[in-house]
């Protein structure tokens with residue numbers, strides 16, 4: 001395992017300004033002819049060796065300026081092609097043969113169902129042809145695709161279509177030209193027979209853009225929402241960022257076999273069908289939300305990622321952190337702001353914080369990488385977005401937009417670094433952001449400690465804030481924006497609000513002329529990705545919960561009460577619900593607030609979030625505490641929960657934001673109510689009367705969660721109803737892995753040989769294996785160690801098929817640091833077993849080594 005270091009970056013000696021590709025598609029023998037103009041950097045005359053990246057291909061011929069090279073003029077190894085004695089400027093033509101059908105890693109060109117498609121980020125292009133596969137080598141591409149016309153009527157690539165013609169033997173040819181320089185990771189090719197949804201968008205400068213959405217045959221009715229999401233994204237980017245689309249055509253293709261969510265290839269996005277296809281019957285409200293967010297994300301990359309790209313892969317957060325921030329702002333504008341923000345924070349705290357404390361912890365700009373695919377992480381994406389959000393908070397919307405304008409004006413068409421981004425933001429706003437830039441290199445979740453004293457005489461409040469690095473880390477103080485709100489303890493009115501800039505290890509902030517000792521809401525809007533240590537009384541939390549302007553703070557106050565109470569249950573198995581909590585829960589249920597917000601307020605911190613909050617966690621003990629707490633809340637408020645559940649049912653209709661909020665609230669109540677077996681009948685009627693997937697799946701999920709008497713029955717009915725719908729069957733597999741049933745291991749085993757299960761389909765694998773490891777903590781953490789063993793066995797199998805997906809599933813085995821020693825040693829045992837296997841991939845190898853170090 002050879003690491004690469006950021007500090008070793010060197011400019012490429014050669015550039016490839018122009019590439020002409022001709023790709024003759026065939027399942028097992030696809031011929032790729034690449035004709036490149038190659039130019040040596042003028043100040044590197046001594047360097048006449050060209051080293052191209054390549055992986056898993058058959059080299060057919062190489063020509064330089066039309067002259068065939070003999071085998072003594074180059075060397076081919078596992079990962080490269082080295083050509084000796086190259087001229088300064090030349091045309092290099094390389095023919096390679098690849099086998100898309102055998103490509104189960106789904107990088108490079110592969111087959112998804114009947115279609116050919118490609119995935120080149122991060123380093124997939126080197127599986128198509130020998131190339132300088134690095135993002136700072138940018139080229140103009142002309143791509144010609146040749147394939148059987150009947151089987152593959154659509155032949156797509158980046159840019160604009162420049163030629164189409166029929167060839168002999170039933171083949172046809174289509175050529176595309178992309179007028180923008182791009183790195184090879186943005187190259188794409190798709191060939192297949194699809195249904196096509198077409199639309200158009202007129203940009204604000206009046207240009208027409210053709211919009212095309214390609215889906216598997218028979219799925220057109222599920223493509224309309226994604227098309228609308230695309231048009232909304234285009235309009236939003238113009239309105240908010242003043243950024244307009246630049247080509248005449250924007251294509252999206254939905255495929256079933258895909259390693260991640262989607263890919264922003266220039267003018268030709270390829271999407272996991274999960275983030276395109278939806279109709280009310282088969283998709284949940286969350287699915288609709290995610291489709292819009294991912295469509296937005298990929299579209300926004302056109303400027304933040306494609307027009308301005310990364311110099312090297314250590315800079316990944318340059319495009320991903322910024323683009324996640326943009327998609328989160330888009331979602332917040334399209335939905336309820338507070339609800340959207342709270343959901344961002346939940347993901348970060350439950351999963352990114354753990355990653356940042358685990359063996360693979362890295363800065364948002366990593367400094368050492370073995371396998372780049374391992375760095376498409378919550379840290380680079382979600383924490384990266386939080387860093388951009390802090391800049392937004394510090395500069396304000398106007399200053400932030402000024403900075404973005406400067407960044408794009410300076411760097412359009414370039415491959416740049418995170419420092420270039422920060423410099424543009426700083427220069428445009430005449431600010432020194434050098435301390436802020438430490439966020440790009442620090443590891444771990446910093447803690448902010450707060451302490452407040454109020455002086456009755458002077459009527460002043462003194463707020464002392466201090467910061468410490470994440471556990472085991474050391475770094476100079478960061479610049480941390482801390483949002484605050486001071487509330488009148490009696491009326492709940494906001495007395496002051498704003499943002500404090502914490503820049504020293506410890507600082508005191510004074511507030512004068514406060515007639516009363518205020519209740520303080522700190523870290524409003526979750527203004528920084530930190531852990532806040534600020535003990536507050538129940539009364540203060542209750543005041544914040546009911547009165548803060550900031551929605552995040554209202555929610556956080558209720559979560560704080562719950563977390564504290566769950567911790568008490570955890571420490572003392574005889575602990576029971578105190579009256580104050582019963583009352584607080586009843587108040588939330590009674591409050592006149594948006595249903596979607598209420599749903600979040602009554603949703604308890606989950607297993608992962610609580611693991612972050614406690615130390616040396618014994619999983620079964622924590623699960624028992626969560627279960628008992630939930631049960632006690634249910635017993636104390638059955639009547640209110642039932643009545644809200646019924647009211648929501650009566651008021652539910654349509655696809656409006658209001659209706660989805662009611663569904664969320666109804667299902668949050670259902671989650672409690674199904675804890676009582678007497679509710680089984682209601683669960684069945686919700687399942688049978690459901691008019692949409694949100695309601696239907698929630699009922700099935702509740703039945704699985706409590707293994708209700710009706711479970712097997714409705715489970716079979718569901719599978720029968722949806723057997724032909726791939727995406728819904730993914731949901732079904734995910735539920736099977738979550739059933740709270742002592743026979744879970746037999747169930748899992750038999751699902752592995754279910755006719756609809758395949759280790760080659762990442763969505764299926766994530767549904768079954770991922771759902772077990774991430775959403776069934778009781779059996780995953782079975783004291784026998786069986787859960788860990790089962791996961792390790794699947795990872796070993798999958799690693800041979802698709803290392804990228806295997807590596808994502810290993811998280812549950814490597815992130816054991818929050819658990820007690822017994823758990824950690826059981827996990828280590830499985831990791832040691834995996835490490836001993838022959839030929840494990842660099843993907844899982846890197847993670848296992850880090851975890852066992």
Ligand code: HT7
Pocket residue numbers: 119121122258259260261262263264297298301320376
């Ligand atoms: N930029 C993309 C990241 C990506 C990816 C996508 C699909 C398959 C494999 C992949 N490796 C990296 C997706 C995005 O962040 O927009």
Ligand code: ZN
Pocket residue numbers: 297301319320323
């Ligand atoms: Zn992205």
